[in-house]
Each structure stands twice: as structure tokens, then as C-alpha cells.
Amino acid sequence: MSGAQMASENWARVKRRLRAELGEDVFASWFARLELDAVVDGCAFLTVPTRFLKSWIESHYADRVLTLYRAEATDVERVTIGVRSSGSSPSRDPALARRPSETPRAPAASLAAVPPGDIKAPALALPEEKAEAGEFGGAPLDARLTFESFIIGRSNALAHAAADRVAQNGQAIYNPLYLHAGVGLGKTHLLHAIGHAAKTQGRRVIYLTADRFMYGFVASLKAQTSLAFKERLRAIDLLILDDVQFIQGKQIQQEFGHTLNALIDAGRQIVVASDRPPADLEALDERVRSRLAGGLVVEVGALDEALRASILTTRFEALKTIHPTFEVSPNVVSYVARSITANGRDLEGAVNRLLAHATLTNSSITIETAETAIRDLVRNREPKRVKIEDIQKLVASRYNVSRSDILSERRTAAVVRPRQIAMYLSKVLTLRSLPEIGRRFGGRDHTTVLHAVRKIEKQIGEDNALNDEVELLKRMLQE
Template sequence: MSDAMRAGAVWERVRRRLRAEFGEDVFNSWFKSIEIDHAADDAVRLSVPTRFLKSWIDNHYRDRIIARWSEEAAQPIRIDMMVRSAVTNRVPLKPKAAPESVRPIIQSGARTPDQAPVINGHSDALGGSPLDPRLTFDSFVQGRSNTLARAAALQVAQSRTTDSVLFNPLYIHAGVGLGKTHLLQAIAGTAQAAGRRILYLTAEKFTFGFVASLKNQTAIAFKEALRNIDLLIIDDLQFLQGKQTQAEFCHTLNALIDAGRQVVVAGDRPPSDLENLDERVRSRLAGGLTVEIGGLDENLRLDILKQKLNQARAQHQGFDVPLAVLGYVAKHVTQNGRDLDGAFNRLLASNRLTNQPVTIEMAERSIRDLVRVAEPRRVKIEEIQKIVAQHYNVSRSDILSSRRTATVVRPRQIAMYLAKTMTLRSLPEIGRRFGGRDHTTVLHAVRKIEGLVGQDPALNEEVEVLKRRLND
């Protein structure tokens, strides 16, 4: 009988003993996916589908597997554990070689043997998303629109595991390119440097990891890993899709918060406006501290450009941008920080490639397509509902509800009218955004308000005030 056949027969007996010893659930989570990759006289190489599974088995079950195998084979045995995707170029086992050192996926702090490994921000699909060391609190330019968000983020990042949790969860929301990801990465980097066990994930990465754990039958491992960290950070929550994935995120959120572990989440809208998100998740998020990063005012945009200039001078000797040119860019590139990045990079490229000094004329040519002064601001239906609700002292949920009292019906009709006149959404889409109403209801509201604003000067003025607020 060949070594492979003998090893296969031994492994089947070991599997039966492990199933009987630990039970069906534990066996399916940890042992079912193990396969024999190579067998020699006194050494066996086993493979598993993920690095996380390898790390967990190495730390918790390696000695038990060795003991059971040695008993069944009636001789001492050495076992190496490999990740299947990493053994395409197989190297023969060396019988007396030392076993591979254990490199747990989570390296962000010390742990006791009975704890799940802590997931590093730089690991694989079941680990965290990569961290950018440049995104720190020191490199985050502070202004009026982001002071509160930065202060809350810094408080969370500098907290110790023994401190009471003040803001849990901390939810930061902002539009594209306003700095929410910068703050989240700054939190992750600061907390990790202090020895806290952290996990930084985008919502897409969380979804991918959860689906992969179901596919690989390692869902219990995935759950335990998430619940044994000090700080969970989730970015771009608006992209969290799937009923089952959202349910798992909700369970994780509840487990961590109830255990006094910190959770930080970021999205492009407040929790109440994430209509595709499970109501239980929205409620849990709203129960913590929600802070908004507002738009970049001109002074803040100028400060950001000055910081970029200082960074560029350190790398490009002789490069300079006159203050007047920085002021021109800050005044005319108003959308977000990413547009500012693009504008500054164009100035740098023009100077380096042509050896011409940076002037106002060069800036006008270089950033022409980023100047959007004449472009009207895009208004979202959620913004309309929020502003109208505030103006008429009702809640957004009232506007979306089926209530038909006069104090609610009129604001709802005005909000529908503004949605039709200030956005490109169709009547059916507007109806869906207003609590699943029929398009004929929206059409009736639009015609009703159109008729009233032509007859009632006071109502006409109210509508114009709302339009100005939405366009600001």
C-alpha cells in the first residue's frame, strides 16, 4: 500500500474520532475541509482552503490532530498545515524539518490561547482591508466642517481597552471625497499602534468574507473572529447588500456593543436615510453618536492645498505654487477633496513636464474641466424630505408614512413637488421613495402644489425658501 493510501485510511479514522469528540457543528466548521496534500513516512502535510482556518487549527487543534494521528498510525508523526491556494508549486516534505511557524491573521495585540485570532488590517479575504500609513490624524486637515468628526474619531482611537466606551457605535457620514475614509484609517492606525486588536473592513469586504465563510463552511470561525476584537471599523456601509449579510452584520454589531467593544461605521448618508439597510441595523446605529462631515469651505480647501504643496516640495526640489494660484484653485474647485487632489496634481505635472512656472494662466488651462461654477448642485430626494420635514416641524418618517392629517399631507405634497421639479427622478421612482406610493399620487401632489403656488403668495415664498436651502 502506498504512503498516500495509508495516510488516507488513517485520516478517515482520525476524522471519525474528531467528529465523535467535538460534535458535528465543530467538526464541520474546523475539520471537514481539511485534505491530505502530501504524506511521507513520519510527516504529513494537510491543506485547508483559507489562511484563517490554518491559523485557527494551528493554534487550537494541531496537537489534538497529531495525537489522534499518532495513535491511529501507531508511530509519532509530524503534521504541517498549508493553505491550498498556496501549494500549487509543491515542495517535497523534509522528514525532520521544523514545522512552519504560526503567523496568525490578526497581529494587532496579545491574546490568550482561548481567544480567536485578531484580524490584521492587511490580511486576506477573511481579514481586513489594507491600511494606508499616510492617512493619519496629523495629515487630516481640520476645518469648521469636520472638527466634531475629527474630535470624536480621535477620542475613539486614543481610548484604551480598559476605558468605558463613550460613543458606541460612532457613525460618520459624508459625501464623496470629504475625508470619512481618512478618519477611519487614522482611527485604525492609531489604535493598532497602541496594541488594540482592530479590524478595518469595507462593507464590500465584509460581504465577501461572510459569503466566503458560508461557501467554505467556516461561518462559525468568521463569527468568532469578528466577536473577539477590540475595535471594528466598517467603511462605505451603504454598499452592504443581502438580507443574510445584513442580518449577520446586525448580530455582530449587537454582540460587540453589548460586550463593550468599540464599533465605528461610515456611510454617505445618515443611518435613517439608508433605505436598503435593515431597520434593526439603522436603529442600532442611530443609538450611538452620529456626526457629519460637511462640505469643504474655501478656507479649508486652501489649507488642504497648502499641505499638498509642502508635501510636494519635499519630493520635488524647486517646485512652488504662488499663493494666488492656490487661492484660485481653492475658489473654483469646490466639489470635494478628490477634485482638489486632481487639480494640484495637474499643476505639478504641468510644471515638471514643461519646466514652466505655475501661473494663474496655467491653472486656468489645467483645471478647466474641474471648475463647475455654473453646474447646478444635484439635489437628492432624501435631502428634500429632510429639509421639508425640518421646515414644517414634522419628522421624515411622518412624510413617508400613510398619515393623512393636514399637518403631514401638505409637507408631503410639497416634498413630492420639489422632488419632481429639482431632480431627474421619474414619478414611479419618486413614489417608491415616498413610502412606496403609486405614481398617480405623486402626479396629483405635483399638480396640486403647482396650482397653489400660483394663487398663494405665502406658499410660493415658502417653496422658494425651500429651493434656496436645497441649492445652498
């Protein structure tokens, strides 16, 4: 029996079990049109005809589908649901596209989010082929996300400068350029801005999300057009890949690594974005991580209050051209910028809420109405839960020693001081007991930890420079 036949039989058994467990009515409503597209590298690619079905299954039955699938096929570790294009066979058109501004989140049971769109496996269209957005010419670039609309502050100035240099220079520099940041801090905006600027120079550009790359590769394997897929992808001038942390599967990662190597060796520019630095992409092949880390790695920092105020002011001014009576005072802008600290998407939500209050009630925006409007967006400022491992890693990096040095028996001054600082921070930033901290520091006795804590407490009271250093480490760990 071939692998495809076995996968098909396994999927048939999964559907029978779903029908038996959930009943005919539930099965007919939600699962009758759920189809298997392929199983690659332990991931089962499923498709449905509508985004609503996809969202409902992911929200309500994700765990059950994966559990039943693993009971029938032990080689399946993950399940991904996509939306197939209307009128096309799921085996030919795996869903790929996402709105450019969306950032994928991993739903329960590792059901990767793959919103609607379509792909025609061999059609990795380049700009001169005038591909439609729905074809595999990459995800469409958002016309709003340009360098002109990007607000620059201290936290993102370096990332902006590097992105602008890459976009304006016809030669591959900082290759690859790797941007990483949390959600809503502007890394995707910079990717789209790079794409727009490069296209105006006539460069061949393709912007892909990780899930689109994965589906494209899977589709090319099924259509037996993988060679054409690779050739077309490697014929471009600039590859922009977003959310690289979601690339999964050994075979897909290998192809991604080959693509990186081929483009870099050919002098083509690559720009990659993720939610973490390359070294922290533990699920990614080590050789790929090394290749990504070999370029310029830039973090897009958290938005400071001044930058948040600038973003809000710009958005309010833009809205006033559409709604001339919409007025927001500087005091309200300052209040919102001070209250919403998480990311740019929450700021956008605040702008929309204030506009709704002003236009629907025909009233002016005061601090009191702003407080009511954005209440659900204000994060509870609870301290971040800090792990001892994070403390050890940060202190080791800060003092230019290794984490293994801190855990070792070495007694040199260059190691003892960082070790004692790490023990002190573990005591004041975690709820771990002294014996537990000792065990996490190479099996040391709790009296050793107590001695370190007391020593650092005494020194920071006498040494302002050390006190400032320790406070900085605390802030970095609690951000």
C-alpha cells in the same frame, strides 16, 4: 442534487452560453479563467486570476454575464468579481483587499468592485498573531492617513472631534460611531486615523471594507470555519467598517447584525462609515439600520473654500520639500480652491497636474497655466435635479412634521405652512406642472398649488426671516 452541485451546473451552462455567443477567441481570451466560487444570498461570487481581467470583464461584459446567469439561475440577482491570489484555488481564496484609500463604486449590472488581494478563510488574524496584510487581518491601514495629516475645517470639525475621542478613549463611547459623507470628503481618512491611534495604545483593531467582510463570511462558510470566523471577529477591541452601504445578502446582513450586537454588548467600540445616513440604507436590514442609528451619527460636510485652500497649501508645502523649485503663489491657490468644489480627490488631482506642468515644462505656475491644467476637474455648475419627494422630506424635517402630514388633509397651521412652502419649492425647483405637483401632494387640485405658490411668494417679499428660511432650504436641496 446538492446546492453546490446545482450552482456548479448552472455556472457551466452560463459559460457554454458565453462561448456560443461571443465566439471561441473572445471566450478564451477573457472568460476561460473566470470561475465560480460560491452563490450566497442571491449573489454569485466569481473570481479571476488578475486585476486586469476583472476590470476588463466588469467594463465590457458586466451586463451580459449577469443576464446570462439570471437566465440559467433565477435565484441569482447579483454577480461579484474578485481576484484570487496566485497559486491558490478560487474556492479557497476569494479576493478581498483594496487599497485603503479607494472607495468602491458599483459598476454596471451590480457587479461589485473587489480589487485584488487574498483571504485565507479561517485566518481572521488579530494584531498579536502578526498577520500579513494579505491575510484576513483586515485591510491594511494607510500610513499617510493619520490625525496629524487631517486638515480640520468647519465642515468636518465635529466628525474629527468624535473620531479623536473614540480613538483616545479605551472605553466604548458613542457606540457605534457612524460617519457619513459623499466621496472624497475625508471619512475614510478619519477611519484610518482612528485605527492608527488605537493601535498605538495596544488595542486590537481590525479595519474592514464591506466587500472584505462579505468575502470573509462566504469563505468561512465554504471552509466550514464560520464559528472560528465569528469568534475571531468578536475578540477584537475596535471594529472599523467602511462602505457599509455595500453589504448585501440576507444571510450576510444577519451575521453583520449579530456581530454588531455581540461587540456592543461586550463593550467593544465600533466605527462605521457610509455615503448616507443609516435611515437611507434601504437595502440594509431594518434591525441593523436601527442599531447603527442608535449611536452617534455625524455627517462630514462638503469642503468650504477656506478648507480647500488649507488642504492645497499643505500639499504644496509638502511637495516643495521634494521639489524645492516648485512654487505656487497664493493667487493660484485661491483660484484652484475657488474652482474645484467637489471633493478632496479632485483637489489632489489638481495638485498632481500642477506639479507635472511645473516639472515637465520647467515653467512657473500662473493662473493661466493652472486654468489649463485643471480644466477637466472643474465641474459644470449645473443645478442639481431636485425631486419633489426630497422637498417634502426636507421641509417636513425642518418644520418637525411628518411627510404624511404634508400629504394629508390636515388643516392646522403647523401643517399648512410647511405644505405651502413645499409646494412653492416644488414649483420653483422642478419642471413639474401645477397639476402634477398637486397629484404628488395627496391628489390636490392645481388651483390649490397655485394659491400656495402665490401666498408664499407674497410672504417672502414681506417677511425677511421667511425669505432667509426658504433660501436656506433651496441651498440645502441644490447642494
